[in-house]
Amino acid sequence: MDxxxxxxxxxxxxxxxxELSAKELTDAYLDRIKAVDDKLESYITVTAEAAEKAAxxxxxxxxxxxxxxLCGIPLAxxxxxxxxxxxxTCSSKMLENFxxxxxxxxxxxxxxxxxxxxxxxxxxxxxxxGSTQTSAFKKTKNPYDLTRVPGxxxxxxxxxxxxxxxxxxxxxxxxxSIRQPSSFCGVTGLKPxxxxxxxxxxxxxxxxxxxxxxxxxxxxDCAVILNAIAGYDPHDGTSSKNEVPDFTAKIGRDIKGMKxxxxxxxxxEGIDDEVRKAVxxxxxxxxxxxxxxxxxxxxxxxxxxxxxxxxxxAEASSNLSRFDGIKYGHRxxxxxxxxxxxxxxxxxxxxxxVKRRIMLGNYALSSGYYDAYYGKAMALKQKIRExxxxxxxxxxxxxxxxxxxxxxxxxxxxxxxxxxxxADICTVTVNIASLPGISTTCGYDSKGMPIGMSIIxxxxxxxxxxQAADAFEKNFTRQNASx
Amino acid sequence: xxxxxxxxxxxxxxxxxxxxxxxKMAGDMTGIIEIMDTIKEIDVTYDPIKDNHNVYLNDLRxxxxxxxxxxxxxxxxxxxxxxxxxxxxxxx
Numbered sequence: 001m002d003x004x005x006x007x008x009x010x011x012x013x014x015x016x017x018x019e020l021s022a023k024e025l026t027d028a029y030l031d032r033i034k035a036v037d038d039k040l041e042s043y044i045t046v047t048a049e050a051a052e053k054a055a056x057x058x059x060x061x062x063x064x065x066x067x068x069x070l071c072g073i074p075l076a077x078x079x080x081x082x083x084x085x086x087x088x089t090c091s092s093k094m095l096e097n098f099x100x101x102x103x104x105x106x107x108x109x110x111x112x113x114x115x116x117x118x119x120x121x122x123x124x125x126x127x128x129x130g131s132t133q134t135s136a137f138k139k140t141k142n143p144y145d146l147t148r149v150p151g152x153x154x155x156x157x158x159x160x161x162x163x164x165x166x167x168x169x170x171x172x173x174x175x176x177s178i179r180q181p182s183s184f185c186g187v188t189g190l191k192p193x194x195x196x197x198x199x200x201x202x203x204x205x206x207x208x209x210x211x212x213x214x215x216x217x218x219x220x221d222c223a224v225i226l227n228a229i230a231g232y233d234p235h236d237g238t239s240s241k242n243e244v245p246d247f248t249a250k251i252g253r254d255i256k257g258m259k260x261x262x263x264x265x266x267x268x269e270g271i272d273d274e275v276r277k278a279v280x281x282x283x284x285x286x287x288x289x290x291x292x293x294x295x296x297x298x299x300x301x302x303x304x305x306x307x308x309x310x311x312x313x314a315e316a317s318s319n320l321s322r323f324d325g326i327k328y329g330h331r332x333x334x335x336x337x338x339x340x341x342x343x344x345x346x347x348x349x350x351x352x353x354v355k356r357r358i359m360l361g362n363y364a365l366s367s368g369y370y371d372a373y374y375g376k377a378m379a380l381k382q383k384i385r386e387x388x389x390x391x392x393x394x395x396x397x398x399x400x401x402x403x404x405x406x407x408x409x410x411x412x413x414x415x416x417x418x419x420x421x422x423a424d425i426c427t428v429t430v431n432i433a434s435l436p437g438i439s440t441t442c443g444y445d446s447k448g449m450p451i452g453m454s455i456i457x458x459x460x461x462x463x464x465x466x467q468a469a470d471a472f473e474k475n476f477t478r479q480n481a482s483x
Numbered sequence: 484x485x486x487x488x489x490x491x492x493x494x495x496x497x498x499x500x501x502x503x504x505x506x507k508m509a510g511d512m513t514g515i516i517e518i519m520d521t522i523k524e525i526d527v528t529y530d531p532i533k534d535n536h537n538v539y540l541n542d543l544r545x546x547x548x549x550x551x552x553x554x555x556x557x558x559x560x561x562x563x564x565x566x567x568x569x570x571x572x573x574x575x
Binding site (some may be wrong): 097098102234306309324325327328331336339340342347359364372376410421 | 488489492493495496497498499508511512514515516517518519520521522523524525527528529530532533543544547552556559561562563564568570571572573
């Protein structure tokens, strides 16, 4: 049996019944990483020795009958989540040698659960991009076709899950960075409600939009991980004190009577025909299960990409001003004075896309342009939130494509940043409105590439979108990646 | 976007470019600003009061002093450090 292909739910039962040891499981993944990651290029750092030790500790817990849901489960972590004593590069030369001396809150929580970290996986530099091709280190490939991108920015996380190089992974999502790569790589990715998971120790990109979440082989596995990482954290003032429910509670419940809204703008021009058909076929399937489909509209969608890029870049330009080459990060060897040292360090440390975002952010915030760009984007944010609130008065969840197309070739789109930005149209409004969203595979195109659909929920109602995604997954057979 | 604006923005962001890089950045930014300009079509106004729904001012944590990280740890990721962050001379 190929252990690495199994879901967390199956692995849990085998570990608890002692049909499998935590060490055997960890070794199976480490062997597979050795065998195929040269081709996939998902891991930046493999922490084999620490993983073996963590597996031993997990086994002790299992032997004592004290195992919690993730005890002994091997996970990959996106390289923008701080890990004590383990390099956290953000796929940037700026942080090539950065070793945090503290854990992100999510890492403390996973360690307490007895989860096993296999290593740190690649991403777009500072999470800015949708292809993982802006990484300064590992330009991860798609396990379904190595000539295509895995999506991004959590492309390493999604590709590693899809190619069974970990049982599941953590990613982060600022404008679609968990859901879009999950769609491209044929796995399930969940972006929780803003505030559900602590951002402490997540290297900041756009603080009002960033959220950590799971990428896994199923909605149920995502729920198990969200159970472990959710909750208030005094280190993150934006984390919520709302009660954390059991996110697996609604799994398996009948979805008869569930109202699913289908906003027409998400299926309009610009969405690939095969993608549109697959998602609408999924809507019909839900109807056959007894769900009710509701027509609705989001007129502001056409302005969403602009609003998202203005807000996120404005925040990024401010957040990334901390990288000066002095306190941590790349320091230039050239620079006669203080100002030169900083600009040379930033020039050498940041890649092109990061520089573009800083430039755009400064433009949006600069005197004479602020009202026309940043102010307008903030007004649109309110409008988009209102439109969602209106739609949710008549439905339980919303169904959309996750991306306009399937995964594209590694050399496509890269030279045209404006075109790349437009591709985020299906995901960005969820971050703007602070909502939860889950992407799961709903079909394959004529070339066998996965197509993802997104289910968007009301604020704090992750349990219902997990229920809906699970109901689809239970009767859908996924095609395995070719790698 | 003209080169003067690109140069100005690069100064604001403490970034430096060669002339060739500046030209390319100007081209990229022009394409990006075209997308951003779509929001000029719509008439909406920001209402700061509405945006306060996420702010719990009565729910801030207590201001209690906690231990700081040790200096050695804080300095461990600085390239040039001698028990302090070392920078080029600032005052002439």
